[in-house]
Every structure is written in C-alpha cells, then in structure tokens.
Amino acid sequence: MxxxxxxxxxxxxxxxxxxxxxxxxxxxxxxxxxxxxxxxxxxxxxxxxxxxxxxxSSPTDHPTADIKTLYVGNLPYRANETTVRELFSTYGSVESVRLMKDKHTGKRRGFGFVEMSADGIDKAIESLNDAEFKERTLKVREAKERPERSDTSE
Known part of the structure; x- marks a missing residue:
C-alpha cells in the first residue's frame, strides 16, 4: 500500500x-x-x-515496454539531474534521471542512468556518446539489466 x-x-x-x-x-x-x-x-x-x-498515476500511464534505461558515464561531477534531463530531453521524453553518489561522502560518482522513451534512445546514444559535455567526453549506452541480489549472506 x-x-x-x-x-x-x-x-x-x-x-x-x-x-x-x-x-x-x-x-x-x-x-x-x-x-x-x-x-x-x-x-x-x-x-x-x-x-x-x-x-x-497508474502504472498503465507509462508502459515499461516503451521506456529504456541508458547508462551515462564520465559525467562532470558538477552536473545535476536537471542539466542531464535537459541534455537528453532533446532526443525524447525523459522519465527519470538518477545520478549515482558515494554512500559515505554523498559526492557524485560521475555516472548515472537516464530512463527515456524507446523511440529516442538510439538518437540519444548516437548523438551523445563520445560527445563533449562540460569539458568531459560522455559515454552513453543502453544499460544492462542488474542481476537480482540474493538476500542470504554466506
């Protein structure tokens, strides 16, 4: 609930x-x-x-089949979710942006994930991979599925 x-x-x-x-x-x-x-x-x-x-909103508003996740690497540490969203929104509808942070220091780690509509994902990869963004060369590719974690500790 x-x-x-x-x-x-x-x-x-x-x-x-x-x-x-x-x-x-x-x-x-x-x-x-x-x-x-x-x-x-x-x-x-x-x-x-x-x-x-x-x-x-219900889950049927945005079918997950139409949403793909991109890995974005080599991000500038000063980049925030808003600037990354604006960068990718020129290629399609951006659903979410998650920039990863170090859990101990809270500082950004220089990579993140962008969920966007599947129809714009190829154009985004083609245009933004190896592109210059705030003095850094971005690495953009489709994200790999994360393997399921087991809750059992051995």
Whole structure:
C-alpha cells in the first residue's frame, strides 16, 4: 500500500478541523467525531485520485515496454539531474534521471542512468556518446539489466 501524499494529508486535516468545530458545537460523542474523521480520509483519497499528481498515476500511464534505461558515464561531477534531463530531453521524453553518489561522502560518482522513451534512445546514444559535455567526453549506452541480489549472506 502506498503512503499518502501531502495533499491527501492536508485535505484530511481540513476535514478533521471542520469535524471538530461542527461536532464541538453540538453534543456529539467522540465515536461520532472519530467516524467523521475516518470518512474524511476516504473522501480526501477520492478527491486526490483525480489530480495530476505523479504519485496518483497508474502504472498503465507509462508502459515499461516503451521506456529504456541508458547508462551515462564520465559525467562532470558538477552536473545535476536537471542539466542531464535537459541534455537528453532533446532526443525524447525523459522519465527519470538518477545520478549515482558515494554512500559515505554523498559526492557524485560521475555516472548515472537516464530512463527515456524507446523511440529516442538510439538518437540519444548516437548523438551523445563520445560527445563533449562540460569539458568531459560522455559515454552513453543502453544499460544492462542488474542481476537480482540474493538476500542470504554466506
């Protein structure tokens, strides 16, 4: 189950405040107030389903068959997700950008992954592989599938 996003929480809180003032002015039992608050959470979820929130989108909005992942190596350390997204968006729709960081220092490691539409992936590889970007020569290729990790330690 997904955790609620901030707009759902805000809507539920507004309903809870309304419930408090409405039911405090009349003599209502705490059970009635609690039921109203729980109903308000469900109303907030229903209201939020129709929003354009990315968390509320269904997996069928972007079929994974049309999305491919590119490995991007030799990135400048000062490059951020926004600049890499802008660079690749000229070749197709960019779904996500993940620049890898060292887990101990938090500094960028000089490579990352770009998920983009399959129709632009070949043009992006052709145009950006061995291309100069902020004084670095990029290495761009289709990412290999990551092998499944086993949770057992020997």
């Amino acid at each position: 997904k955790s609620p996003n901030i707009s759902t929480i805000v809507i539920a809180a507004i309903f809870a405040i309304i419930a408090f003032f409405v039911f405090s002015s009349i003599t209502a039992t705490p059970v009635v107030i609690a039921v109203f608050v729980f109903v308000s959470i469900f109303v907030a979820l229903i209201v939020n389903i129709g929003s354009d929130n990315p968390q509320a």
